[in-house]
Amino acid sequence: MTVILTPYWSDGTQRLKAEPQPPQPPPRGHFPAAYDDALHAARCLAQLRSKDKPIEKYIYLSQLKHANENLFYRLCLAHMAEFTPIIYTPTVGDACLQHSHIFRRPEGLYISIKDKGKVGEILNSWPHKSEARISVVTDGSRILGLGDLGVNGMPISIGKLSLYIAGAGIRPSSTIPICLDLGTNNQEYLDDPLYLGLRQSRVSDEVMTEFMKEFMFAMSRAFPKLLVQFEDFSTEHAFYYLDSFRHRYPVFNDDVQGTGAVVLSGFLNAAKLSSGASGQPLTSHRILFLGAGSAGVGVAMQLLSFFKLQGLTQEEARHHIYLVDSKGLIFDSRGPMADHKKYFSRKDYNGPPLTNLTEIIEYVKPTALFGLSTIKGAFNQDVIEAMAAHNARPIIFPLSNPVRLSECEFDDALRWTNGRVLFASGSPFPDALWEGKVHYAGQGNNMYIFPGLGLGSILCRASAVTDAMVEASSLGLADSLDEDERDSELLYPRLNRIREISAYIAMRVIRKAQEEVRDPNYAYNIEAYRRAIQGVDRNSALRSLGDAQLLTYVTSKMWNP
Numbered sequence: 001m002t003v004i005l006t007p008y009w010s011d012g013t014q015r016l017k018a019e020p021q022p023p024q025p026p027p028r029g030h031f032p033a034a035y036d037d038a039l040h041a042a043r044c045l046a047q048l049r050s051k052d053k054p055i056e057k058y059i060y061l062s063q064l065k066h067a068n069e070n071l072f073y074r075l076c077l078a079h080m081a082e083f084t085p086i087i088y089t090p091t092v093g094d095a096c097l098q099h100s101h102i103f104r105r106p107e108g109l110y111i112s113i114k115d116k117g118k119v120g121e122i123l124n125s126w127p128h129k130s131e132a133r134i135s136v137v138t139d140g141s142r143i144l145g146l147g148d149l150g151v152n153g154m155p156i157s158i159g160k161l162s163l164y165i166a167g168a169g170i171r172p173s174s175t176i177p178i179c180l181d182l183g184t185n186n187q188e189y190l191d192d193p194l195y196l197g198l199r200q201s202r203v204s205d206e207v208m209t210e211f212m213k214e215f216m217f218a219m220s221r222a223f224p225k226l227l228v229q230f231e232d233f234s235t236e237h238a239f240y241y242l243d244s245f246r247h248r249y250p251v252f253n254d255d256v257q258g259t260g261a262v263v264l265s266g267f268l269n270a271a272k273l274s275s276g277a278s279g280q281p282l283t284s285h286r287i288l289f290l291g292a293g294s295a296g297v298g299v300a301m302q303l304l305s306f307f308k309l310q311g312l313t314q315e316e317a318r319h320h321i322y323l324v325d326s327k328g329l330i331f332d333s334r335g336p337m338a339d340h341k342k343y344f345s346r347k348d349y350n351g352p353p354l355t356n357l358t359e360i361i362e363y364v365k366p367t368a369l370f371g372l373s374t375i376k377g378a379f380n381q382d383v384i385e386a387m388a389a390h391n392a393r394p395i396i397f398p399l400s401n402p403v404r405l406s407e408c409e410f411d412d413a414l415r416w417t418n419g420r421v422l423f424a425s426g427s428p429f430p431d432a433l434w435e436g437k438v439h440y441a442g443q444g445n446n447m448y449i450f451p452g453l454g455l456g457s458i459l460c461r462a463s464a465v466t467d468a469m470v471e472a473s474s475l476g477l478a479d480s481l482d483e484d485e486r487d488s489e490l491l492y493p494r495l496n497r498i499r500e501i502s503a504y505i506a507m508r509v510i511r512k513a514q515e516e517v518r519d520p521n522y523a524y525n526i527e528a529y530r531r532a533i534q535g536v537d538r539n540s541a542l543r544s545l546g547d548a549q550l551l552t553y554v555t556s557k558m559w560n561p
């Protein structure tokens with residue numbers, strides 16, 4: 001008996017059925033004698049390039065992945081910079097918006113609130129159970145900057161896992177895309193006859209938490225070697241479930257931790273260039289965030305660690321960070337605020353609310369401005385010129401996704417700063433020419449981090465993903481620029497080196513995991529400490545390897561199409 005996966009339709013009833021496979025029909029054709037694999041790859045690439053619309057390219061590549069996984073990943077690896085904007089942001093945003101309309105066959109697991117009480121049963125029906133190593137789990141409640149998309153969030157889990165496979169050589173059969181269907185508050189979808197999810201609004205926090213506890217426990221039982229990546233949960237839930245589960249299971253939140261790591265890394269490289277230009281010490285940087293959600297606060301927490309690495313105390317480090325939300329600068333006397341904003345709320349400002357971003361820049365005089373607000377165009381000419389007035393090399397990162405929600409465009413940022421900007425964006429921008437010189441927009445996207453962080457955590461069997469491991473991934477990425485990339489003032493390495501980068505990050509993550517276990521000051525509670533020891537010691541052989549050997553080992557474990 002072979003398990004086949006079928007999605008549920010509108011009634012939300014059982015959608016994972018163990019059914020006998022019908023006998024396969026005989027092939028309806030055969031390859032011509034002159035068929036050649038390499039030529040077929042060229043043919044597929046030509047077919048892909050013949051499509052005008054990004055969403056058509058996405059559909060084509062989804063079909064190709066299903067028909068010939070090896071060929072898909074071979075092409076993907078050979079054309080990383082061309083493929084990532086299709087299988088990932090920005091096009092994956094359109095794929096999510098239209099998922100219920102372009103859906104052809106299931107890929108991954110849809111688990112709904114109606115499955116409460118039998119989640120384990122469903123997980124146990126997953127084929128390749130023993131091979132499972134990494135799952136990207138979303139509840140669809142905040143997909144990129146597009147809001148609550150319900151089960152239409154599934155392509156984000158699929159897209160991230162495709163990057164794990166292409167970028168870090170995780171075996172395809174070791175990946176499980178999961179979308180939890182806990183209802184949606186998106187009325188347009190609830191009214192859409194083709195919508196694939198439950199036709200109900202989101203369940204209460206209480207019900208969700210009960211479900212999440214069952215889900216995570218069932219995952220750990222069904223897949224003992226699985227690392228879970230939480231993706232695109234709405235902000236309150238992102239923090240709450242990360243805190244709830246990170247000491248019990250190997251889990252990390254990509255939007256909080258992955259984004260924090262990737263932005264710290266780009267900032268470190270940008271700060272070297274900007275400090276070089278102005279001679280200012282790294283500890284004099286002041287960082288202003290537009291957006292104080294899971295991503296904004298996640299990055300702020302990681303930046304805190306940068307200042308601490310420079311020798312500042314936690315309190316001094318906190319002083320360098322300013323957060324702005326939809327009501328303006330966040331400060332204590334403004335009134336009640338969500339828990340996740342409190343830590344960075346300013347105590348040293350007591351004036352009237354500051355809501356205008358240019359005025360806030362005049363007050364803070366930041367050296368770096370990060371956008372994680374989902375507000376397109378929020379970094380307008382006034383804002384960018386204000387940054388340029390205070391800084392020889394202003395660091396400006398519009399990080400919201402997809403690209404149409406970017407806080408500013410690359411060529412505008414170049415124009416309004418006279419080519420001085422140090423720029424990275426969440427979604428890709430093409431290279432731009434400014435006064436005869438080519439400038440490169442860095443892609444400050446967690447896709448540079450999670451493949452390597454995941455691979456390292458999986459290989460050392462870490463039973464917890466610690467803050468220090470996340471920081472190691474960030475510093476590893478920052479150290480990965482080659483000479484040519486440095487000379488070209490790139491803030492992130494070129495994407496065609498993603499495998500090399502992921503292997504290096506994985507090596508640094510494994511090393512840090514081993515140090516953590518040795519460190520008597522290991523910051524986690526005793527249970528997490530015990531589990532980490534168990535996890536890492538299972539691979540104690542890795543300890544005896546030098547860095548170069550460990551890197552070779554990591555590379556040797558990568559799956560190749």
Ligand SMILES: NC(=O)C1=CN([C@@H]2O[C@H](COP(=O)(O)OP(=O)(O)OC[C@H]3O[C@@H](n4cnc5c(N)ncnc54)[C@H](OP(=O)(O)O)[C@@H]3O)[C@@H](O)[C@H]2O)C=CC1
Pocket residue numbers: 142143144145146234235254255259262290291292293294295296324325326327328371372373374375399400401402405425426427444445446447
């Ligand atoms: N580049 C990358 O790798 C990543 C990028 N992102 C992107 O970051 C964005 C935010 O994600 P996330 O933090 O989870 O989302 P949230 O919706 O939780 O956060 C958005 C934040 O922006 C604030 N905001 C909204 N409107 C305005 C406004 N007009 N002026 C100022 N602030 C405003 C909100 O304020 P309030 O709190 O008052 O509502 C909130 O703090 C998304 O576009 C996402 O795609 C996320 C992860 C990774």
Ligand SMILES: CC(=O)C(=O)O
Pocket residue numbers: 089143144145232254255400401426445446447
């Ligand atoms: C990149 C990413 O994780 C996000 O935009 O949510």
Ligand SMILES: [Mg+2]
Pocket residue numbers: 144231232254255
């Ligand atoms: Mg995300």
